[in-house]
Amino acid sequence: MIxxxxxxxxxxxxxxxALNDINFKIEDGEFVFIVGSSGSGKTTLMRLLxxxxxxxxxxxxxxxxxxxxxxxxxxxxxxxxxxxVFQNFRLLKDRTVYENVAFAQRVIEVPTRYIRRQVPxxxxxxxxxxxxxxxxxQLSGGEQQRVALARALVNKPEILLAxxxxxxxxxxxxxxxxxxxxxxxxxxxxxxxxxxxxxxVNMMKKRVITLKKGEIxxxxxxxxxxxxx
Amino acid sequence: MRISSVLYSIRQGFKxxxxxxxxxxxxxxxxxxxLFLFGIFYCVIxxxxxxxxxxxxxxxxxxxxxxxxxxxxxxxxxQQIRLRDEINTMDFVSAQQAWEQFAKQNYEDYxxxxxxxxGDNPLKNSASYKITLKNLDKQAEFVNYLKDLNGVRxxxxxxVTADGIAALNSVVTYASIGxxxxxxxxxxxxxxxxxxxxxxxxxxxxxxxxxxxxxxxFVRAPFIxxxxxxxxxxxxxxxxxxxxxxxxIVAYVIGxxxxxxxxxxxxxxxxxxxxxxxxxxxxxxxxxxxASILTTRKHLKV
Numbered sequence: 043m044i045x046x047x048x049x050x051x052x053x054x055x056x057x058x059x060a061l062n063d064i065n066f067k068i069e070d071g072e073f074v075f076i077v078g079s080s081g082s083g084k085t086t087l088m089r090l091l092x093x094x095x096x097x098x099x100x101x102x103x104x105x106x107x108x109x110x111x112x113x114x115x116x117x118x119x120x121x122x123x124x125x126x127v128f129q130n131f132r133l134l135k136d137r138t139v140y141e142n143v144a145f146a147q148r149v150i151e152v153p154t155r156y157i158r159r160q161v162p163x164x165x166x167x168x169x170x171x172x173x174x175x176x177x178x179x180q181l182s183g184g185e186q187q188r189v190a191l192a193r194a195l196v197n198k199p200e201i202l203l204a205x206x207x208x209x210x211x212x213x214x215x216x217x218x219x220x221x222x223x224x225x226x227x228x229x230x231x232x233x234x235x236x237x238x239x240x241x242x243v244n245m246m247k248k249r250v251i252t253l254k255k256g257e258i259x260x261x262x263x264x265x266x267x268x269x270x271x
Numbered sequence: 272m273r274i275s276s277v278l279y280s281i282r283q284g285f286k287x288x289x290x291x292x293x294x295x296x297x298x299x300x301x302x303x304x305x306l307f308l309f310g311i312f313y314c315v316i317x318x319x320x321x322x323x324x325x326x327x328x329x330x331x332x333x334x335x336x337x338x339x340x341x342x343x344x345x346x347x348x349x350q351q352i353r354l355r356d357e358i359n360t361m362d363f364v365s366a367q368q369a370w371e372q373f374a375k376q377n378y379e380d381y382x383x384x385x386x387x388x389x390g391d392n393p394l395k396n397s398a399s400y401k402i403t404l405k406n407l408d409k410q411a412e413f414v415n416y417l418k419d420l421n422g423v424r425x426x427x428x429x430x431v432t433a434d435g436i437a438a439l440n441s442v443v444t445y446a447s448i449g450x451x452x453x454x455x456x457x458x459x460x461x462x463x464x465x466x467x468x469x470x471x472x473x474x475x476x477x478x479x480x481x482x483x484x485x486x487x488x489f490v491r492a493p494f495i496x497x498x499x500x501x502x503x504x505x506x507x508x509x510x511x512x513x514x515x516x517x518x519x520i521v522a523y524v525i526g527x528x529x530x531x532x533x534x535x536x537x538x539x540x541x542x543x544x545x546x547x548x549x550x551x552x553x554x555x556x557x558x559x560x561x562a563s564i565l566t567t568r569k570h571l572k573v
Contacts, residue, residue, distance in 0.1 A: 092482055121484035134476055149485040154275045197483075 044068040044091065044201065044232070049100030051086055051256075060086045062256045064100070068234065070200075073227045075243050076236045077267055078253035084236045085129070087253070088205050091234070092124065093117055105200050122150050125199030125231075129206045131190045133178040139165065139189050140174040146193045164192045168222060184215030191222060201232045208239050216242060240267040276489065284496025287469040294465040295501060301461045302505025302558060305454035306551050310513035312447040313547055317538050323440050325536075330407065330436070332428040334400040334417055344422050349400060351420065357413050359403045369397040396424075407437040455558065462501055462562035466494050470570045477571065491567045498563025499556055506555025510548055517543065 044067070051061040061083045068074050078084050089095045091104055093112065102109040105123045112120060133142050140161055147157045165171045168188040178186055187207060194202060204223065208216035220242055227233045237243065243250055243266065250265030251258060260268055272280075288295045334352070336345055345363075353361060364372075370392045371385070378384040404410055410428060417426045470477065480490055521537045 094482065115487075118481075118484045118486045121482060124484075126482055128479075128482075132475065132479055134479070145479075146483050148276070148279050149480050149483050149489060151273050151276045151489070153273060193483075 043070055043103065043106055044234070045101075045103040046090075047101040049090065049102060050098045051083075051090060051095065052098045059098075059256050061090070061097075061253075064256075064258060066251055066258065066261055068232060070232055071227070071230055073224070073233045073246075073248045074235070075246070075248055075250045075265075076234065076253065077238060077243055077250055079238060081255070082253040083256040084238075084253055085205060086256075088203055088236055091203060092121065092126065118150075122197060123200050125194035125197065125202040127187070127190050127194045127202070127204040127207050129209060131178070131186045133186055133189055133193075135178050137177070138174065139170060139176050139178070139181070142178070142189055143192045143196050146196050150197060152197075160196055161192075164196045167195075168192045182215075183210050184212075184218065187211060187215070187219055188222070191219065195226060195231075199231060201234065202226060204233070204235045206237055207235060208237060208242060213241070220246065243267040272488070272492075276492075280489070280492035281496050283493035284500060287466075287473075287493055287497045288500060290472060291465065291468050294468055295497075298458075298462045298465045298501045299505045299508075301454075301458045302502060302555055303508045305451075305458045306506050306555060307509035307512055308454060309451050309554070310509050310547055310551065311516075312451060313550075314513065314517050314538075314543055316444060316447055317543060319443055320440070321536070321538050323436060326436055330403065330410075330429060332402045332404070332410070332414060332417070332426060334402065334426050335396070335424045336398060337422050337424045338396050340422055345398060348420060348422050352400065352402070352417070355413070355416070357404050357406065357409045359405045360401075361403075362401045364399050364401055366392055366395050366398045369399065370394045407440075410437075455554070458505075458558050459562045459565075462498055462559055463566045465501070466498060466563050466566040467570060469494060469497060470566070487571070490571055491564075494567050495560065495563045498559035498566075500559070502555040502557070502559025503552070505559075506551045510544075510551050513547070514540070514544060 046064050046066055049061060049064040050059055052059045064087070076084055076087060086095065090097055090102060093104075093109055097109075105120065107120050134145065137145065143161045143164055144157050147160065152160075162171065162174070165174055168191055170185060170188055170192065173181065173185065178189065181189065187210075191204075191207070194204075202223070207219050207223070211219065216239065223233050223235065224246075247264045249263050250260070250267070252260045252265075252268045334348075336348070349361070349363065352358070370388070373394060374384045374388075375381050404413060414426050414428050417423060477490055517540055521540070525537070
């Protein structure tokens with residue numbers, strides 16, 4: 043479960059609130075879009091959910107962990123329960139597809155014998171089994187995003203956070219990624235997708251939380267993309 | 272930490288070194304020169320101090336007694352002096368011994384002289400205690416103490432030699448310590464720089480690691496491996512260099528200037544290196560460890 047209560051966020055030195063009085067709850071197993079134009083506070087929200095940033099005030103609970111009671115040294119343990127797909131993939135350029143996915147497991151100290159089993163399985167799931175030896179620059183945007191997705195999912199997270207997962211992709215690739223996310227969701231993972239891709243949001247018919255200038259202006263089940271103008 | 276993680280950290284640490292090989296070599300180079308100089312200073316100081324100790328033992332203080340003093344009183348004075356901590360050695364030279372020694376040194380025909388003065392020792396008031404001190408710094412003070420003793424007529428000592436040796440000893444020691452300290456600081460700074468570059472190069476990787484859930488220690492470990500490796504490599508080379516240098520120089524000096532051999536004894540190489548090897552390695556690894564911990568703490572706020 044993810045829950046935000048009266049969350050306010052102002053960056054140090056910032057004049058206005060990047061997020062102002064945000065309240066919402068996401069139950070386990072939900073699929074939620076968070077939409078809004080740039081500067082609406084989407085990315086700030088993502089960073090708050092990962093505890094990359096501290097809110098100025100308010101209460102955040104992610105995966106049943108109340109951030110106000112989460113000690114610094116326990117942050118890594120918490121993050122291991124969350125899968126993240128970053129904006130612009132953020133793959134390691136000097137490592138192969140296999141190593142990029144294995145990296146997520148090495149970092150949390152999974153024994154090598156499990157890595158050898160789980161990474162190929164995950165690459166098969168995202169349809170890249172035959173490219174495990176390639177380097178990121180040899181892959182198309184869609185393929186790179188799938189590697190990023192495989193990396194986010196390999197540790198079997200309870201919650202998947204995806205920041206603009208279709209940001210740099212053409213419609214065909216975008217759809218493939220969304221299908222993968224939907225499959226993951228069907229298997230029980232809570233999926234939160236931050237995006238400003240109107241077509242996809244409108245077609246998927248999922249819950250949509252719309253942000254504008256740091257405030258929630260709508261929160262609808264089976265919602266659509268709300269034009270701001 | 273799991274074994275696989277330890278191996279992973281070590282591999283990544285070596286990868287860091289290879290990736291900015293030039294800076295790694297520069298760091299190794301500084302440690303090498305630092306520990307090389309350390310090794311040389313160490314050898315010089317140890318030898319110098321051993322020579323000083325030999326010399327100190329030759330700088331004696333002589334205590335003479337009031338004329339006509341009884342042997343018992345001399346013994347009493349001796350017992351009193353012996354209680355002092357500063358004393359290294361203390362010997363009694365009787366008037367007879369003093370005269371024999373004097374005669375030996377000054378008359379060609381020693382036997383004849385002894386006979387001529389038989390029963391009438393010209394140095395009959397010259398019984399004395401010969402004292403050497405553990406530490407020459409204390410000589411002036413000690414001499415004053417002796418002069419104030421009852422029954423002591425005069426105290427002879429060579430103030431100049433004692434002061435000179437003591438001063439030289441401390442100058443050499445302090446100067447060496449100063450130079451070594453500066454070099455150690457430079458080494459820490461350079462290793463730290465090398466690691467900073469490694470961190471900058473891997474910024475993206477580190478950020479991702481942190482967001483995926485790596486512990487602080489896991490993020491730091493490769494850089495600490497890097498620091499320790501640089502320190503270790505940097506400490507082994509100078510040990511070997513200094514070893515061969517010392518060996519050759521001692522052999523050369525002894526072979527070429529036979530006189531030296533009589534003046535003082537070189538400290539044996541095994542004795543020197545039983546200290547120098549562990550100390551150098553500990554300093555090398557310590558420098559690498561300190562530099563990498565300081566640097567990662569500064570740059571890797573997780």
